Amino acid sequence: MRVAFLGATKGMGRALARLSAERRDRICLLGRNEVDLERSAADLSVRGADGLVRCFSCDLEQVDTFASAIGSAREALGGLDAVVVSAGIFATQEELEADPVLAERLVRVNFSNTVMFCEAAKKVLLDEGGGTLCVFSSVAGERGRKPVIIYGAAKAGLTRYLEGLDHKHRADGLRVITVKPGFVKTSMTAGLSPPPFAGEPDAVAARVLSAIDRGAPVVYAPAPWRYIMAIIRAMPRAIMRRVEF
C-alpha cells in the first residue's frame, strides 16, 4: 500500500503508521514540524517501511499547503492508495469556553480545514482511480454532550461530511473510512481520568488497519464504544440534561 499520513507523529496516527510500516507499506508523512517528521520517518524506516519515508510540509491551519503536499506525496510514492488523517486539536470544554480564539481555531482546524484537506485528497485519489481516505473523527460527534460541546460539534460536522463523501464516491472506487475513537490513552488525553473501556493506541490502530483493508465505512475503537454510543444516542434529552458525560 502507498499511503500518506497527516498527523502520524503522535498518538493513534503514530501507532497506525507503525503497523503500516511493519507490514512494509510505502509511506509519506505530512505535517508541520519538519524535525519531528524526520524523527518519525526514521522510526518508521527502521520498523520496516518500504523505501525511503519522505516528509512534506503540510499545516492544517494553512489551506494553501494541502494540494501541494498531497501532490508531492503522490509523486514520491509513485501513486497513492490511501490517505490517513489523524491530525487535529483537542481542548476541554472549559478551556474552549474560556478562550474564544482557541475555540474558533479548533472548529476551523477540526472541521472546515480538515474538510478542505479531504477535498484535496479526494481529488488525487479519484484521479488515481480510487483508493482509501481514512479520517479520524470521534465518538464526541455522536451526541451533544456537556463535556464536549464545541469539540463534539466540529467532529459531528466532519462525520457527516465523510458519510456524504462515502455515499457519493464509493461507486467510483473511493472508500471513505470514518474512525470514531472512544477514549484512547494518548498524550492528548493525558491528565483526563480514563473512563471504563479506555483504549490503547496500538489496539485502536490494529482495528483501523483492518477496517482499511476491508473497506469498512465506520469503525469504532475500542470496540465496546459502538454499543456505548448506541445507548447514548438513544437517551432522551431529559436524561442527557441531567448526566455529566
Next chain:
Amino acid sequence: MGEPPLSTISGWGRHSAQGRERVGEDLERISANVSLSRGLGRSYGDASLPSPDAPDVLNTTYADRILRFDEDTGLFRAESGFALSELNRLFMPRGWFTPVSPGTKFVTLGGMVAADVHGKNQHCDGNFGDHVTSLKMRVADGRVLECSPEQHSDLFKATIGGMGLTGHILEVEFGLQSIPSQWIWQESRRIHDIDEFQESLESAAPNWPYTMGWIDGLARGSRTGRGTLMCGRWADPEQAPPKPPKTRFRPRLRFDWPSWILNRATIRIFNELYYRKQWRRVSCGIVSHESFYYPLDAIRSWNRMYGRRGFTQYQCVLPREAGRSSARRVLEVLTARGGASFLCVIKDFGREGRGVLSFPRPGITLALDIAVRDDTQDLVDSLNEQVLQEGGRVYLAKDSFTRREHFEAMEGARLAEFNAIRDRWDPNRRFRSALSVRLLGD
C-alpha cells in the same frame, strides 16, 4: 487552567508519593523545569517518585521512537521512553537482542541507563551502561547536549547508574548483540546449600554466558541456600525449533491479594514444590527466551500479589574479598529474624560497572523479595549492617528502606565523586527524587 491536582505515583513495590506526571512526545520541550524523569515505573522503591517539594515528574513513555539502526554494526539509537519489550518484539526476529537484559522487559531505555541494569550475563558482559555509546541529555542549566565516554565524560559516568539525578535522559545509543535464534539452551541443576551454590556459579561462569540461581529463602541450617541453578546460552539454529516462540496470553492480577495469603506457610509450600520440581540432579533442554529471561512477566501486575502494602526487594552485592561464607551470613540474618522471602535470587558478578554509582562489583549478589510488614525497616537495617561488615552495597533500583547513614557508609568515596560531579552540573540540585531526599539529603 490551573495545575492539575496531585495524584498517587507508585514504584513497582507499591511504595508511593503524591505527584503529577507530565506526558508528551517531545521530551526536549516538556522536560524544562521538571526535576525527575520516570519511564515504566519498574524500579521497586522510590527512585522514580518525586520529592515532596517538586511534585512534577516527566513520564517518558510517549517518547518511544527509534532514531537509527545500523544493520551492519548493530548500533541502535532511540528516544529514552522506548521499551525493551518493543525492542525484543521488533529485533529478535531479525536476529538482534539487547546486550544486557534485566529480569523484566517492561523497562525503558532511559530507566535501563539510570539504574545501569544488569542481567544473567553480568559475569561476562557487564551492565547495560557498558554498552551505551552516547546519551542525549537535558542538564540543570537548561542545555540539551550529547555525552559519551569522550564528551562530557564525567556527566556520562555519573548518569549511568545515577538514578536520574544528573539530568533528563532524552535519547540513548547502544550496540545490539546478534543472536543465532530466539531460543535458549538451558541447563538446570539442583543445589543443596549456599556453599555449593557459590561454587557452582563460579564453575559455570566460564562456560555459560547466562547464569542465575533461585534460592529457597526459608530453608535453614545445613540446607540454608538450597535451590536451583539455571544456566543458558542461545540455541544454535540447528538445535532450535524452526518457529519463533509463540507469544503467550498473559493473565493480569486484577486486585490486591489480601496480605495474609503470602505467609511463611504458603511460601514454604511453594518453595518446597519449586525445589522438588528440579528433582533430577541436572536437566537440560530448549526453552523460549521469554521463559528464561522474563518468567515473572508472564503475569501482569504480579506486584499485587503482595497486597496493598506492597513489597520491597533487598538486593545487595558481597565482594569477593568477603569470602565464600559471606552469602551464608547474610541469609542467616534473614532467617534468624524470621524474615520470609518469597522470591530469592543469587548471581555472581564479574566486573565493576562504568557508572560512578553502578551497583555491580565482582562478587555475589542476593536479591530477596520481602512483603512490607511493620518490621520491614528493622529487617532491612539488620541486613544493611551485615552487608556493611562484608564490605558490600545495595541496589538503588530496588531499595526503599535503606537509611542515609548506611548508604553513606557503603558508598563513601563513590558518593563523594558522584556529588562532586553533581556540584559541577547541578549545583542547585534541581534534579531530585524521593530517593535522593532519603539517601543524599537533597
